[in-house]
Amino acid sequence: xxxxxxxxxxxxxxxxxxxxxxxxxxTVVCAGLTFWALVVLFPFxxxxxxxxxxxxxxxxxxxxxxxxxxxxxxxxxxxxxxxxLAGYFxxxxxxxxxxxxLMLVVTVLAAFAFARLxxxxxxxxxxxFLSLMMIPNELVVITNYVTITNLGLRNxxxxxxxPSVTSVFYIYLLKENFEQVPDQLYYAAKxxxxxxxxxxxxxxxxxxxxxxxTITILKAVECWNSYVWPRLVTDDEAYFLVSNGIxxxxxxxxxxxxxxxxxxxxxxxxxxxxxxxxxxRGAIMAGVSxxxxxx
Amino acid sequence: MDKKGMKGWLYLLPAIxxxxxxxxxxLIDVLIYSFEEGYNFASQTYYGVGLYNYSYxxxxxxxxxxxRNTFILVVVTVPLSTALAxxxxxxxxxxxxxxxxxxxxxxxPYVTNTxxxxxxFMILFRKTPYTDGFVNRILGWIGAGxxxxxxxxxxxxxxVLCLYTIxxxxxxxxxxxxxxxxxxNQEYYNAAKxxxxxxxxxxxRITLPMISPTLVYLIITGFxxxxxxxxxxxxxxxxxxxxxxxxxxxxxxxxxxxxxSGGYPSYASAAAxxxxxxxxxxxxxxxxxxxxxxxxxx
Numbered sequence: 077x078x079x080x081x082x083x084x085x086x087x088x089x090x091x092x093x094x095x096x097x098x099x100x101x102x103t104v105v106c107a108g109l110t111f112w113a114l115v116v117l118f119p120f121x122x123x124x125x126x127x128x129x130x131x132x133x134x135x136x137x138x139x140x141x142x143x144x145x146x147x148x149x150x151x152x153x154x155x156x157x158x159x160x161l162a163g164y165f166x167x168x169x170x171x172x173x174x175x176x177x178l179m180l181v182v183t184v185l186a187a188f189a190f191a192r193l194x195x196x197x198x199x200x201x202x203x204x205f206l207s208l209m210m211i212p213n214e215l216v217v218i219t220n221y222v223t224i225t226n227l228g229l230r231n232x233x234x235x236x237x238x239p240s241v242t243s244v245f246y247i248y249l250l251k252e253n254f255e256q257v258p259d260q261l262y263y264a265a266k267x268x269x270x271x272x273x274x275x276x277x278x279x280x281x282x283x284x285x286x287x288x289x290t291i292t293i294l295k296a297v298e299c300w301n302s303y304v305w306p307r308l309v310t311d312d313e314a315y316f317l318v319s320n321g322i323x324x325x326x327x328x329x330x331x332x333x334x335x336x337x338x339x340x341x342x343x344x345x346x347x348x349x350x351x352x353x354x355x356x357r358g359a360i361m362a363g364v365s366x367x368x369x370x371x
Numbered sequence: 372m373d374k375k376g377m378k379g380w381l382y383l384l385p386a387i388x389x390x391x392x393x394x395x396x397x398l399i400d401v402l403i404y405s406f407e408e409g410y411n412f413a414s415q416t417y418y419g420v421g422l423y424n425y426s427y428x429x430x431x432x433x434x435x436x437x438x439r440n441t442f443i444l445v446v447v448t449v450p451l452s453t454a455l456a457x458x459x460x461x462x463x464x465x466x467x468x469x470x471x472x473x474x475x476x477x478x479x480p481y482v483t484n485t486x487x488x489x490x491x492f493m494i495l496f497r498k499t500p501y502t503d504g505f506v507n508r509i510l511g512w513i514g515a516g517x518x519x520x521x522x523x524x525x526x527x528x529x530x531v532l533c534l535y536t537i538x539x540x541x542x543x544x545x546x547x548x549x550x551x552x553x554x555x556n557q558e559y560y561n562a563a564k565x566x567x568x569x570x571x572x573x574x575x576r577i578t579l580p581m582i583s584p585t586l587v588y589l590i591i592t593g594f595x596x597x598x599x600x601x602x603x604x605x606x607x608x609x610x611x612x613x614x615x616x617x618x619x620x621x622x623x624x625x626x627x628x629x630x631x632s633g634g635y636p637s638y639a640s641a642a643a644x645x646x647x648x649x650x651x652x653x654x655x656x657x658x659x660x661x662x663x664x665x666x667x668x669x
Contacts, residue, residue, distance in 0.1 A: 101570075105462040112459055113476045115538070119491040120479070122505065126494070140505050186386035195379025208390060211398055212650070214599060214621050215643050218404065218628055218636055219397030242389040272378070301484050303602050308629050319486045319602075326490060327609060335494060342487040353482040361478060365546050 123346070127151050127339040134336045151340035158330045160313060161341055164321030171236055171306075171317055172299035178241045179295050180288070186247045188276050191254035192262060209244045213304075221308050231312040240305060246291040249366070253287040254280055290363030293356055300349055318345045404640035417637075424641035433613050434642060437623040440604075443529060444536060444619070445597040452537045453589055456544035461574065463545075464552045474549065481542035489606020492535050496520035496607075521607065528608065528617055536603050540596060544589055551585035552578065587661040591654055598650050601625070620646045 126134065128147035155161050189195070190202055220239045229235030257280060265275040281288065303319035310316060316324060322345060330337050353360055380387075404410065408419040428434050459477070463470055480488070495505045498519040507517040518524075520531045555578060563573045579586075601621040604612055612618035613626065620642065626632050627639035 102466070105466050109459065109462050109466060109473055113473055116476055116479055116541075119488055119495065119538075122495060123488075123491045135501060138502050139508055140502060182385045182389060185382045189379045189382035193379040193382060195376040198379060201383065205386075205390075208394055211394060212595075212599065212647060214624060215401055215647055216394055216397035218624070218639050218643060219400040220393055221628060222400075222636060223392075223397075238389075239393040242386060242393065244390070244394075247386060297482060301486075303486055303605070304625065308625070319484060322484070322486050322490065323605065323610065338490065339494070342490055345487045346483050349482045349484070350479070353479070357475060360482070361474075361546060364481065364543065365550050 120346075123339045123342050126336050127343050129336050131334055131336055151334075151337045152344070154330065154334070154337040155340040155344060158337065159321070159325050159341070160316075161321065161325075161344060163314065164316050164318045165344070167315060168300060168317045170233060171240075172296050174233070175237050175240050175299050176292055176295045178237065179243060179246065180292065182242060183246045183250055183291065184276065184281065184288075187250035187254050188272075188280065190247070190251045192280075193272070205244055205247065209248070217305065217308065220305075224309050230309050231315050233315070235309045236306060236315070236317075240299070240302065243291075243295065246295070249291060250284065250287055253284045257283050286359065289356070289359050290366075293352065293360050294363050296352070297349060297360075321345075401640045401643060404637050405644050407637055410635075410637040424637045425645070428638055428641045428645065431638075433618060433626075434620075434623050436613070436616060437618040437620050440529070440532075440617060441598060441600065441619045444533060444600055445594060447533045448536045448540070448597055449590060449593040451533075452540050452544060453586065453593060455537070456541055456548050456589070457586070459541075459545055460548035460552055461578070463549055474546075477545050478542045480539055481546075485539060485602045486606045489535060489603060492531065492538075493521055493607050496531050498523070522615075525616060528615070531607060532604055532617060535607060536597065536600060539603060540593065544593070547585060547589060548582065551582040555581045583661075587657070590661075591657050594653055594657060595650055598646065598653075620649075 125142075125144060128149070128151070129137075129144050130146070130148045130150060133144065133146065186205075190198065190205075217239075224230060224235040224239070227235075229238075261279055262275060265279060270278075301319060302317065303323075306315075306317045306320050307323075310320065313324065322341060325338055325341055405424055406420050406422070407417040408421055408423045410417040463473060466473075497504050498507055498517055498521075503511070503517045504520075506520065510516070510518065518527050520527045559577050559581070560573065563577060568576075599621050600619045604617050604619055604622060608615040608617045610630070612622045613632070618626065624639045624643045624646070627635045627642060
């Protein structure tokens with residue numbers, strides 16, 4: 077009944093002018109959305125375009141062209157040979173993999189303790205953990221820098237990785253997820269004589285896989301983009317990560333200012349994350365809307 | 372403590388060790404540093420305790436410059452990016468075709484390396500003797516003269532920094548607002564439609580109040596994020612931000628700690644604590660103001 081009425085009103089109301097107005101509105105919305113999409117995509121287009129222009133072609137364009145008819149891969153060759161781009165790349169992969177692995181172990185154990193185990197002082201400990209979320213990284217980086225320097229860990233992977241491991245927020249996120257798993261599973265496992273560690277490994281982690289994937293990816297993105305800490309504790313090029321590498325390329329570069337080769341390096345650095353994003357779009361976007369922090 | 376109690380703490384041990392060593396201890400330490408006067412990094416000695424470090428930082432023209440830049444950045448980018456994200460999300464929710472494609476595209480800046488893409492922005496905006504750059508070409512079409520956005524005047528540089536910051540923070544805001552808009556109960560809209568309410572009125576009277584908690588959240592995180600701006604500026608203007616007049620508070624902290632002008636952890640600590648106090652104050656003010664005006668419980 078209600079539906080019928082609505083339809084009737086609609087039919088009476090949709091006059092010519094209303095239809096025109098609706099079409100105009102749709103067009104404006106569509107144009108606006110497309111405009112922003114172009115704003116987002118253009119820098120990516122420009123970096124790919126510039127990276128396939130040859131050095132001489134790029135420098136002869138006083139008015140930069142929007143396309144090129146003679147693409148070349150020379151810049152990519154240069155990016156890998158003239159600067160240790162592959163080295164930066166491997167460093168970042170090592171850094172990201174080890175950091176994420178350590179983070180996962182620490183986070184899963186702590187989240188399990190908070191979600192499943194009972195021990196004296198648990199609530200106090202959890203409150204303290206939560207309050208740690210408010211501490212900005214900028215505040216603690218100073219002492220960490222001094223600590224790592226005094227321990228002689230500058231220009232080592234240990235120095236790079238250790239302070240980057242923990243994220244209180246991920247412990248919180250995973251604890252919430254662990255708590256949603258029914259208690260019965262845990263008691264059943266206990267009756268069967270399964271140890272806590274085995275229950276954690278065989279039941280909890282597989283059941284909560286989506287959240288674990290999410291925090292893994294978020295941490296990996298964080299590692300790939302981290303700039304400040306690596307800049308502080310490394311000044312030996314052999315330990316540079318991609319962010320520092322790109323800054324190094326920008327400042328000392330290819331001997332001469334070679335923008336196309338620089339852009340080739342930028343493309344190479346950007347591709348892994350974009351591939352990761354395309355593969356895990358859903359998990360990444362769900363994870364960020366639940367607890368992204370950038371921006 | 373019995374065996375069971377020990378076990379819980381055992382599982383927590385790795386987290387406690389990491390957090391204690393790299394988060395709690397540094398927090399206390401940075402407070403101590405900030406009050407130790409004349410700290411010498413090499414010999415690790417100091418000759419007094421007091422407020423001198425704070426006074427030095429507050430009288431340092433570079434810090435004041437950084438403070439000014441950061442405030443301009445915050446005041447410009449937070450409202451603009453939030454409003455723009457609201458507009459785009461509202462558009463997205465009323466526009467069905469290609470929605471998921473647009474959503475994916477809008478999210479891209481989130482997963483890119485800030486420094487790498489900042490380099491692209493620099494090249495788009497830069498004017499050199501050899502080329503005016505792409506942006507100046509567009510400005511040429513509308514008759515505006517070539518402007519050097521990277522090494523030129525202060526307003527031009529500030530403009531690019533704000534623009535790039537907005538470009539970087541938009542994905543998060545659009546994503547959060549889109550899901551907030553989608554979660555508004557459809558029945559309110561149906562009721563309004565039956566009453567023949569205009570689109571604008573529906574937006575102002577139903578949509579905005581319903582998503583206001585999300586907006587408050589975005590504004591607060593936006594403020595916090597913008598106050599900590601640093602790598603965007605490095606990406607555009609290089610590491611020597613003081614010379615470029617484009618330093619931010621966080622940049623000042625790092626410059627004091629490390630690099631050609633570094634080696635002063637006391638000054639760095641004082642500046643970092645000042646930053647923390649500013650951010651904390653603004654967050655509290657934000658919360659108080661929003662609590663007064665919020666139509667719908669947080």
